[in-house]
Amino acid sequence: MELVRFDKEAQYIKDFIKLPQMIYSSSDNMEDPSSMKAILEESHPLSKYFHLAKFLVYDNGVKGRFIITSYDGDKTAYIGFVEFVNDAKVAKFLFDQAAEYCKAEGFEKIEGPVDASFWIKYRLKINKFERPYTGEPYNKDYYLGLYKANGFEVIEHYVSNAFEAVDESYVNEKFENRYNEFISHGYEIRSPREDEFDEAIGYIYDMVTTLYSDFPIFKDVGKKDFCELFASYKKIMNMSMTKLAFYEGKPVGFYVSVPDYNNLVYHTSNPVNIVKILNLKNKPKRYVMLYMGVLPEHQGLGKALVYAVMKELMATGLPSIGSLIRDGKINGKYASDKIEDVYEYVLLGKNIE
Numbered sequence: 001m002e003l004v005r006f007d008k009e010a011q012y013i014k015d016f017i018k019l020p021q022m023i024y025s026s027s028d029n030m031e032d033p034s035s036m037k038a039i040l041e042e043s044h045p046l047s048k049y050f051h052l053a054k055f056l057v058y059d060n061g062v063k064g065r066f067i068i069t070s071y072d073g074d075k076t077a078y079i080g081f082v083e084f085v086n087d088a089k090v091a092k093f094l095f096d097q098a099a100e101y102c103k104a105e106g107f108e109k110i111e112g113p114v115d116a117s118f119w120i121k122y123r124l125k126i127n128k129f130e131r132p133y134t135g136e137p138y139n140k141d142y143y144l145g146l147y148k149a150n151g152f153e154v155i156e157h158y159v160s161n162a163f164e165a166v167d168e169s170y171v172n173e174k175f176e177n178r179y180n181e182f183i184s185h186g187y188e189i190r191s192p193r194e195d196e197f198d199e200a201i202g203y204i205y206d207m208v209t210t211l212y213s214d215f216p217i218f219k220d221v222g223k224k225d226f227c228e229l230f231a232s233y234k235k236i237m238n239m240s241m242t243k244l245a246f247y248e249g250k251p252v253g254f255y256v257s258v259p260d261y262n263n264l265v266y267h268t269s270n271p272v273n274i275v276k277i278l279n280l281k282n283k284p285k286r287y288v289m290l291y292m293g294v295l296p297e298h299q300g301l302g303k304a305l306v307y308a309v310m311k312e313l314m315a316t317g318l319p320s321i322g323s324l325i326r327d328g329k330i331n332g333k334y335a336s337d338k339i340e341d342v343y344e345y346v347l348l349g350k351n352i353e
Contacts, residue, residue: 003056003093016081040054053070057090065082068101068110076110078111079113080122108351110349125345132262137324157327158326163339163340182301187301189243189246203251233258236259238259241312242255245294259285260280289309
């Protein structure tokens with residue numbers, strides 16, 4: 001086996017992007033080739049925030065790939081964009097080479113999978129390997145065992161809760177009362193208009209940088225870059241399913257949802273997929289709840305925000321997924337009586353000896 005470190009050579013970039021197309025099917029490949037190419041060429045909106053060491057594993061063709069991401073002043077290396085064929089020897093070679101590189105560079109530990117940034121993708125899926133939902137970190141079912149076989153241990157655990165559909169007969173007095181309580185105290189909870197999208201993303205950035213800063217691997221980015229990164233959401237969001245909460249005219253909470261497009265939004269070079277995306281935007285089959293947060297001085301507002309979204313779901317009669325909730329967070333327990341399935345994810349780590 002051969003390890004190749006590369007920079008921006010066209011052939012290696014092509015091989016790097018090609019590997020997931022060999023491992024996954026058209027229905028479960030979650031990588032956007034154009035975004036991946038921008039990351040490899042270091043022209044991505046977030047490229048200025050990190051350093052990348054890019055590697056390919058060859059053995060009669062490309063068999064594995066990974067990138068080690070580093071940040072100034074951080075002694076942890078982040079391994080991401082990891083893909084490899086189902087072969088224990090290939091996996092061992094890949095992880096051994098990654099560890100040797102990190103040791104030589106003076107890092108103290110490796111964490112992953114982290115695809116360069118908190119804001120791009122991280123976490124490893126560990127159960128229910130069915131068709132992925134929009135925004136899900138997806139990988140093959142053999143990955144966890146091979147991470148563990150090569151010295152990685154679970155350091156964080158996350159869940160996505162799949163909720164059954166509810167109609168307008170559904171009653172949750174606790175959430176309804178909390179909603180009415182906040183409204184009576186002068187809070188406003190509403191969906192942003194289409195022409196308010198840019199302003200809404202700015203509001204969310206201001207709150208996210210406060211609320212998510214204690215998350216593992218969180219790294220701050222500038223507001224302009226954050227807004228550029230999330231600009232594409234405007235094309236896929238139904239504004240009715242995204243909510244902002246205001247108090248005395250200031251934003252104090254948010255809930256961001258999108259229709260479930262599965263993996264279609266990552267493969268828009270195919271005109272057929274664009275038509276499917278437009279159809280699903282107008283007539284979703286399920287919603288994915290991507291992000292929510294409430295500023296700490298407005299404790300209890302989370303239930304009110306959830307109820308505002310719940311009312312929209314009741315009107316449509318559609319199921320939903322509350323995605324990627326870190327263990328111990330209160331939103332993992334919301335509407336627990338309607339949870340019908342739980343998807344699990346982990347972040348792994350390994351000390352460098």
